[in-house]
Amino acid sequence: MTTPPHQQGDHPGPAGATGSAVTDPYRLSRKSTVSLVGFFLAIALGALSVMVGLPYVIMKPGPITNTLGKLSGKQLITVSGAPTYPTQGALDFTTVRISGGPGYKVxxxxLLSAAIRPSExxxxxxxYFPKGVTDxxxxxxxxxxxIDSQQxxxxxxLKAVGQKVxxxxxxxxxxxxxxxASLIKAGDEIVSVDGKAISDSSGVRDAVGAHKPGESVALGxxxxxxxxxVEAKTRAAEGRATVGVFLGVRFEFPIDVKINAGDVGGPSAGTMFSLAVYDTLTPGPLTGGQKIAGTGTINAKGxxxxxxxxxxxxxxxxxGGAKxxxxxxxxxxxxxxxxxxGLRVVRIATFEEARSAVEAIADKRPDSLPTCTR
Incomplete structure (x- = not known):
């Protein structure tokens, strides 16, 4: 059984006060109503702040991995077809954890948590992620x-140790x-442009870019x-002629080198991989037992x-303990x-500079090494 709501005037007022308003004991005051609405609004906003993804990514420090050691129980670098030598110390590649992007939400x-952390x-x-791409x-x-970075x-x-590549x-x-697009296929090797032999990707870009957009270029x-x-028609891209393809490099190596980097992606570990492969193929530990971290892409020219x-x-x-x-x-x-x-930074621009820096650190003569301030 329910009780019907009280209406104003259901009960008589106090003696001698006919027609006066009567306070309903079940009715909230205006202040209480506002407080209650504010409370539920705060709950709703809190729920939305957790559910709604925002168009940002958060960059956080990630773990470091020793390229001279093991990853998930397997040696990170293995070599077949050439002598290898014991190594010491560490040549760590560094990583970044990225929160957000396609398939994830920030x-x-x-954002509030990242705002109070100086390292984020x-x-x-x-x-980082162009519109429309999937995770x-x-x-x-x-x-x-x-994969390209490793190659x-x-x-x-291998070039640094005298091998032919x-x-x-x-x-x-x-x-x-x-x-x-109908004339060119992924996997085609480009050996010449307009009848002239080419040896690297920059040579292809320069030869194609010498044309006016809309002209055709002969690709051997x-x-x-x-x-x-193939007579490939060009188009304009960033003010110069292009065929509309992405170039890659396929190498022929005289020995077999495998790099096990786990589920880490991207090209930024290239420099540290090159140092580790070089160390593995040369006598004596390159690091002298020191723990050295670093980063940087690397191309085939070093x-x-x-x-x-x-x-x-x-x-x-x-x-991670690097010095x-x-x-x-x-x-x-x-x-x-x-x-x-406690961390000392050395500036490098080539593989040779990186190798020389590691050798100087190993020999305990780091004072002459270039930094980002000199």
């Missing part, structure tokens, strides 16, 4: 970049809207072992390139003012 609480940075999602596409691209690192190390410039991918290809010549997340990698190296850090010269502006106490 909430208000995540919040950046726009589109700076699977991101993983595939990251894995491909890691170039091996090429650099043959390079083939190949078409890694053809854009769907490329003017001559090797497809399935047979020579093919040039060290910049990477993202340098601040987080410095913190990760320090937290030395090899930093790409092009990242120096981000390094200055963000070096953790």
């Amino acid at each position: 909430t208000v609480w995540d 940075d919040v950046v726009d999602e589109e700076l 699977k596409q991101v993983e595939e691209q990251s894995a491909a970049e890691m 170039e690192a091996v090429a650099v190390a 043959t390079e083939h410039i190949v078409i890694a991918q053809v854009a769907k809207d490329a003017p001559s 290809l090797v497809r399935d072992g047979k020579p093919v010549t 040039q060290v390139g910049p990477i993202g997340g340098i601040r987080q990698k410095l913190v990760g190296a320090h937290d 030395w850090f090899l930093a790409p010269a092009d990242n120096c502006d981000e390094v200055v003012g963000h070096v953790p106490d």
Whole structure:
């Protein structure tokens, strides 16, 4: 049984006060009502702040891994077909943990947490993940970049020990809207442009870029072992002519080198891989037993390139116990003012500079090494 709601005037007022309003004992005061509404609004906003993803990613320090050691019980670098030598110390590659991106969400609480942590940075999602890409596409691209990085690192190390390395410039991918997409295939090797032999990807870009957008360029290809010549129409991209393909490099190595990097992706460990392969193939420990961390992409010419997340990698190296850090010269502006106490940073721009720096650290003569401030 329910009691019907009271209506104003259901009960008489106090004696001598006919027609006066009567206070309903079940009715909340205006102040209590506002408080209750505010309480439930706060709950709703709190729930939304956890559920709604925001278009940002958070960069955090990640773990470091010794390229001279083991990963998940397996030696990180293995070599077949050439003598190898014992190593000591550590040549650690550094990583960054990224929260957010396709398939993941960053909430208000995540942003607030990152704001109070000096080692974390919040950046726009589109700076790392272009609009429309899926988490699977991101993983595939990251894995491909890691494979390419390993191959170039091996090429650099083998050249440094006197081994012959043959390079083939190949078409890694053809854009769907490329003017001559039907004539070119992924996997084609480019051996000449306009009848002139080429030896590296920059040579291809320069020769194609010498044309005016819309002109055709003669590409000498090797497809399935047979020579093919294709007249590929160019288009404009960033003010210059391009065919609409992504180039890659396929190497022929005289010995077999395998790198087991686990589920880490991206190209930024290339420099440390090249040092570790070189150390494995040369007598005497390169590090002299020192624990050295670092980062940097590397190409087949031995040039060290910049990477993202340098601040987080410095913190990760320090937290992992490294005393030395090899930093790409092009990242120096981000390094200055963000070096953790107890970590010494050495500026490098090539494989030769990186190797010389490690040798100097091993020989305890680091004072002459270049830093990001001199």
